[in-house]
Amino acid sequence: MAPADCRSCLAGIIPLISKSMSGKQGGRILGLQCNYRYEQYPFYTGASLLQLPAPSVGEAPGPAPVNATPATPTPTPPEGASKRNGAATILAITLPIVAAILAFVVICLCLWRKKSKTVRKAPVSYPTNPEDIQSIESLILDLSTLRAATNNFDESNKLGEGGFGIVYKGILPGDEEIAVKRLSLSSRQGIEELKNELVLVAKLQHKNLVRLVGVCLEEHEKLLVYEYMPNKSLDTILFDTYRSNQLDWGKRFRIVNGIARGLQYLHEDSQLKIIHRDLKASNVLLDSEFIPKISDFGLARLFGSDQSQDVTNRVVGTYGYMAPEYAMRGTYSIKSDVFSFGVLILEIVTGRRNSVAYDSEQSVDLLSLVWEHWTMGTIVEIMDLSMTSHSPGDQMLKCIHIGLLCVQEDPADRPLMSVVTVMLSSNTVSLQAPCRPAFCIQKSGANDSYMHTGPYRGVSESTSRSRMSPNEVSITELEPR
Template identity: 45%
Template sequence: MWVNFTALSSILSHLLIGITLIEAFLKCYDTGNFSTNSTYGKNRDLILASLPSNVSAKGGFLTASIGQNSDKVYTLAMCRGDSTPDDCYTCVNSTIHDLIANCPNQKEALAWRGKPCHVHYANHSFYGTPQDLGVPDAGYNTGDITFNLTEFDTVWESLMDTVVRNASNGSSTLKYATGEADFTITQRIYALMQCTPDLSHQSCDFCLRQSISYYERCCHGKQGGYVQRPSCYFQWDLYPFYTPNASTTAPSLSPPPRPDIKHETKQNKSIRIRLGASLSATLGLALVSACGFFIWRRRNVQEDKGQEVRLLDLVMGSVPRGNSSEIFHLQNIGRSQEFPSIQLNILQAATNNFCDENKLGQGGFGPVYKGTLADGKEIAVKRLSRTSGQGLLEFKNEVMLIAKLQHRNLVRLLGSCLEKNEKLLVYEFMPNKSLDMFLFDSSLPAQLVWQKRFNIIKGTARGIMYLHEDSRLRIIHRDLKASNVLLDHEMNPKISDFGMAKIFGQDQNEANTNRVVGTYGYMAPEYAMEGLFSVKSDVFSFGVLLLEIISGKRNNGFHLSECGESLLTFAWKLWSKGEGMELLDKHLVESSVPNEVLKCIQIGLLCVQSDPADRPTMSTVVAMLGSDTITVPLPAKPAFYVGRFIAESVEPNSSDKICSINEVTISNMSPR
């Protein structure tokens, strides 16, 4: 016989510090009061008094209502999935006494208590909708994780994701799951999740993931904790705190760690409370009224909910797995909800109902608006248009990626909104908008002196290096361009728009797609022609951007005086002749540092070489930009291509006057 001392230590720690997992969470809502001896008050007391015996006898979950019109009381009661009937009765009974004592005349109140049971009553129907997703009640063990936190997080996140999915996939009478995972031979992680069963799969999943995200922000690194909301409950620890069901428990797995989920189910039936013959007629009328209300409500919100459910499916990963090459795979990154939800009315007020005066720009995703919150904080709101060419998959991609990426050269996502037919992303506001406005607007380039441009080049390079090499995920942006580099108040660059981005595994170097997305002029040849993308295709885009920053000219549509020619081949010809400074934007002549300019041109040309293997990595680019002692290799001649047309660049003779005016390459033909 052996003893798990780590688990024993965790248990003793809980006993000694008095963790608040057994304390109650109670809330009296400010939705109206009732007077003593009123009909509403009598109905409330009557239906609450009937709950303990009915909930415990019928499997641990009950919804019921009594009364008519403004005197109607709606109730919901639920016990934790592993509660015995006696435990359930005791918990619900005590919770009701707490509610009546603390909310004596409030028309709505709710409470979680102890080995959790949940009681909620109100003067309006609240079934089927996640309640109060604001700041939840949370607690944690004050002991810290003392082993490898990075490895622990990987196992922990995988376990939480699996238990969430099992709980949200429960029945209409029980959405409850437990699970455990081996972290080491002697250490296990235990988790429990539960939603009120009236929630849909998507709403339960959303509520639980919001709770997990909140826990990680408040309590990361602690040895156990909980988050409880009105509609869902989440708890984990390093010792078994729930009662397992042997008939439904899967055998645990040995390391390497993988979560071993136990999904416990009970077959409960929704019932109506029997309050006696004197109330039978009233209950019958109440049920008819409730049915009529739900039918009316369903018809009025069907369109909005349909859109919201589709979007929640995407964000939570419940998307069909067809076209697997283009659909973002949740298992590659674990949890997705690491950002807050912001109410639509707040964003409407902040943007003056998305008025044209607050419009910052328009992209493939839809318009972007400036907003000002009530506390004066400025935000940028990206609004998915219903005719968006990018669509819901790209929305999901951006939400799931950018919420996980934290770097000073990446734009920060503040939250999202999924209400009615709106799909909105909320970002930190960039007062200087995007880089393309300064480079290509005739009135602004003079504001970008060389030192500012050089800082933008280096900052953008660091942001791409973070995506490729330093973040927890290896990200290929696939749409790096001047309009996707935003500038803050100090002109620091921040990369934005991750709708086209793709995740690579740590050992993956390239991938292929039949759906080429991005912007012609910035696409690497192998991507535009064959659909092959890798970190080196991002390097190519960075090289194009670097040459645009130096020259102040767009590559897409660049024309020399007589013959159409790409910016890349034009820059290479000047540099190879020792005339690189001729590429420089005329606004930079006075502020430029020639050595830095020429080095940047050479690095840009290295990045746009035809063969991806010849291009440097972004870490090498960052090193070359930041050092005066590193020798920069000599670049080869870049490919001359526009869009999907590609050919080797040709040195024209002085007599050659064959030019393209339609952005299509025409090669000179010589007789054989």
């Protein structure tokens, strides 16, 4: 519109104000092409959309510009509008505060429940940072690849079998030999143990620890893939009458040293402080050069840097290798692994399996047998006969000595693995005299029967008493009040 047309339209609207809006606080009149509005408080804070030129000489002054408020004193907003604005301001302030308080309370409740559940259930702590997840994802293998590598898990590729399942030999593309650990549906190693082993082995790198090649979790299969060990596990050779002669003293001493260094890495040298909890001859694998590698970390536990021990109500492991405080009270620490290592040393030197069963062919456990010969000075008599007579007797005696120090009943009396490695490598370190080992059974009388004097004193009590009394006469044990 031209300014003249706009002013003419506006001039026609203005007379209607006094007729229809007299006494009103505000209002609006709509024309055909323009409209007029006024209020007692500002309703538009911007600049005017259209500034009309000043009227010419002789022309009556026109109204205020379009969309501009009248040039009158601005009154205060009406009481109702003020109340509404006040209520809106209060709601705008209080609602975020209330929401923040509720969110804080919910977060606190969730943290409290999580903490109480952790204390009550005491679950295993697994590393779950992105680096761990990424390292695991890089190890994922296809089931089809493993089926092809093992010829669909053919029986001819079977390497061994245990409570967890079967181990198969396989060959990956590129001629890399592998050992596939196939967990059975009824395996004692559940998904938590599998996850535990997966995370720990993926993060640990040492020449005396078995290397994890990959993992497969498809079609209800749980498969762990390790580097292939041509000589299998230590027990398959050490306790085999026909194969034990493959292990001369040089190989056995290197095996002892390798296991000690692997344990030292787990306990002291790695970024993670790990307790294996199931160290035994069957969990020590041997490569083509008889270098030992510790395996099977399904029962391993991760400790904090300042943590010295822990307690569990689920004692798992292998009897004969368990430390007494772990078997009896569920208390485990790095000294529990030291005890297992001590048993391993004695088994390697003597070629005998440790047995704690009363009905076994071996009438006394290995620790008691070694202690008896140690105190009598006839320790050479129980050395493995498959070793040549040229074996260094002083080195073998030192290993027996270290083994007895590792199987002391009090964990505080057992050396750290770093100390053990120094003892093994040095000829100048003086060794303290060992005390009677744990689980020791002492020979009594001419009957060659044995009395239990270790922490398992209450186990098989009737059996031990029957052996102490061939005529089955009861024995009264007097105790002072």
